[in-house]
Amino acid sequence: MRARAVIKAIHRIHPNWVFCLYSAALIHGLQVSESLLDVTHIAIAPNTNWRKTSGYIQSHTLHDSSITSSDNVPCIDLLATLLDCLCASSFRHGLAIVDSALHYQLTTKEELEQYFLKHGRRRHGIGQARRTLAYADGACENGGESIVRAIIIELGFAAPEMQVEIEDPLQPGHFKRVDFFWELPGGSTIIDELDGLEKYLGRGNPYAQFNERNVVSAVQAMRRERIRESRLNLTGARVLRFSYADALDTVEFFKLLSTAGVPLQ
Secondary structure, eight states: OHHHHHHHHHHHHOTTOEEOHHHHHHHTTOOOOGGGOSSEEEEEOTTOOOOOBSSSEEEEEOSSOOEEEETTEEEEOHHHHHHHHHHHSOHHHHHHHHHHHHHTTSSOHHHHHHHHHHHOTTOTTHHHHHHHHHTOOTTOOSHHHHHHHHHHHHTTBOOOEEEEEEEOTTSTTOEEEEEEEEEOTTSOEEEEEEEOTHHHHOSSOTGGGOSHHHHHHHHHHHHHHHHHHHHHHHTTOEEEEEEHHHHHSHHHHHHHHHHHTOOBO
16 A cells, blocks of 8 residues: 555654554554545654644644554554544544454454543544444444445434344355344344445456456356345345445435435434
């Protein structure tokens, strides 16, 4: 990733600089939206006169002196980084960051709640941080799922269960994991599946390697997805499929979820 390479290059030039905020989150291996990585964030001690703010580097006062090293780069420790990020970011981006910390089992929700209680007093943005943490769910497998789940919550719908295993009605004892899941009063269920090109064309840049072999592979992947979806339909669930772009169109996405009967909070 370009942002990681930039941080590494800055570290080689300034080995004593300590990285913070989204830069530290990236170094810790968390899911950070690319839109948050255009700037590199540096921590400085309180009452320090030095300030560096440009189009590429911004400095921030160090609230917690806990400094560690991750990937051989000095940065603010994980818990302080998560508090900083959730105070500064939107609900969507913050949820992706904290979900990934829980998913990779780097911390627990309970540990974060205690840390926020101890270190969050009078912090600007702490209300937003606590709200984001309240919805954190380590079952999310990637940042895209977390952001879509945040959109669902922002639109007023009940938070879905994530990565629920559904038994295949044609193969008892075999289970298929679904991205988003709601069980409604009366026992009926709704399944949402987040679609992406990488599911059909492989990871990386699919267009750069688009050739006959990839076309065959994509068709086979689409066939597997059709079979998988038909099996899910046999359970009696309402199955929706949408892309990340579909979710960002919140007006149409609201119509889709409400028409499908996804419950409101």
